[in-house]
Amino acid sequence: MTEIKANAESLVPKFKFERLLNQDQAGRRTSLCGTIDSQPALLILERAPFPSSTDYLGAVPGSLRALKNLGANDVYHWYLANSGEINLESNTAQGGNETSDSAFADLKINLIYPCTEKHIKKYSKQGVRFVNETPATYRDRVRPFMAAQRAAGRLNWAFNIIEGRSEVEDVIYRTPFGQSEGDEGFLLLPDLNWDRKTVDALHLLGLVERRDIWSLRDLRRKHIPWLRHMKAKFIEATISVYPTLEADQLKLYVHYQPTYYHFHIHIVHVQLEAGATQATGKAVGLDSIIEQLENMRGDDEAGMDSVTLCYTLGEASDLWVDVFEPLKREEQQKAGTASQSQ
Numbered sequence: 088m089t090e091i092k093a094n095a096e097s098l099v100p101k102f103k104f105e106r107l108l109n110q111d112q113a114g115r116r117t118s119l120c121g122t123i124d125s126q127p128a129l130l131i132l133e134r135a136p137f138p139s140s141t142d143y144l145g146a147v148p149g150s151l152r153a154l155k156n157l158g159a160n161d162v163y164h165w166y167l168a169n170s171g172e173i174n175l176e177s178n179t180a181q182g183g184n185e186t187s188d189s190a191f192a193d194l195k196i197n198l199i200y201p202c203t204e205k206h207i208k209k210y211s212k213q214g215v216r217f218v219n220e221t222p223a224t225y226r227d228r229v230r231p232f233m234a235a236q237r238a239a240g241r242l243n244w245a246f247n248i249i250e251g252r253s254e255v256e257d258v259i260y261r262t263p264f265g266q267s268e269g270d271e272g273f274l275l276l277p278d279l280n281w282d283r284k285t286v287d288a289l290h291l292l293g294l295v296e297r298r299d300i301w302s303l304r305d306l307r308r309k310h311i312p313w314l315r316h317m318k319a320k321f322i323e324a325t326i327s328v329y330p331t332l333e334a335d336q337l338k339l340y341v342h343y344q345p346t347y348y349h350f351h352i353h354i355v356h357v358q359l360e361a362g363a364t365q366a367t368g369k370a371v372g373l374d375s376i377i378e379q380l381e382n383m384r385g386d387d388e389a390g391m392d393s394v395t396l397c398y399t400l401g402e403a404s405d406l407w408v409d410v411f412e413p414l415k416r417e418e419q420q421k422a423g424t425a426s427q428s429q
Contacts, residue, residue: 167192210401272296307390
């Protein structure tokens with residue numbers, strides 16, 4: 088048994104790379120074609136979960152190589168880095184032509200500094216709840232919550248980007264600020280979780296200039312022409328920046344609840360595997376919203392504020408703690424009172 092294991096472990100170092108076959112899971116799994124002892128071989132590399140050892144995790148920040156900043160906004164910073172040593176001379180000798188450290192970056196790093204207790208809660212493991220937001224709940228509870236968030240200055244960072252006062256170098260595409268007619272102004276930014284290189288994992292954010300739409304709840308039948316026009320503009324702009332892409336390789340959606348209350352659209356490659364941010368109960372397809380509005384009864388003021396929306400919330404989120412958990416307790420108390428009176 089020991090001999091079989093040793094023989095198996097000796098094979099991988101002998102692999103001679105010939106060509107890349109495929110990358111999937113947003114670049115986290117790579118299939119390579121090559122040879123071992125002149126025989127054809129496939130080598131499939133997949134990033135393993137990070138070890139939970141405190142010794143390992145404590146040593147990681149200080150062991151990173153070639154840390155390259157991709158951008159920064161307020162307390163948010165993101166980077167590419169190498170987690171281990173790469174023999175550049177060996178790579179070149181085997182036919183490689185990329186010798187810069189950035190060519191071997193294998194980690195995408197987000198840093199929030201200084202962080203707040205809310206950041207810590209957001210990124211901590213927490214339970215998840217599935218909620219039903221009725222039109223009445225939206226009107227009486229959620230809309231006032233949204234207004235309070237906006238009044239607290241939570242959108243100043245977004246307005247600074249839109250108006251060109253910050254992150255100018257990170258904007259991929261923009262219309263001249265304040266010069267577009269009919270509320271057509273917008274800009275494109277890379278999502279914080281995209282490495283800005285892997286096109287199959289492309290993830291952009293489209294921020295509109297207009298400020299009267301906080302979320303999909305504000306969309307009405309009168310907005311259908313605008314939504315169709317903006318969809319076309321977002322796709323056109325994305326393809327102009329990434330000409331290898333075609334329109335049917337992109338999908339557009341919005342989040343509900345969104346992370347911040349200024350209307351923005353996510354533009355992603357169709358091959359980007361759906362994680363939590365694209366899951367049912369979080370992402371709503373832009374085409375589905377348009378079709379729902381088209382088939383809605385009423386005049387041009389009929390809108391998404393008149394339907395029940397179902398989605399997931401983390402138990403540490405302010406919306407759960409401040410709105411839905413108290414609402415749940417109220418409903419439980421009412422149900423208990425009703426059962427006692429029967």
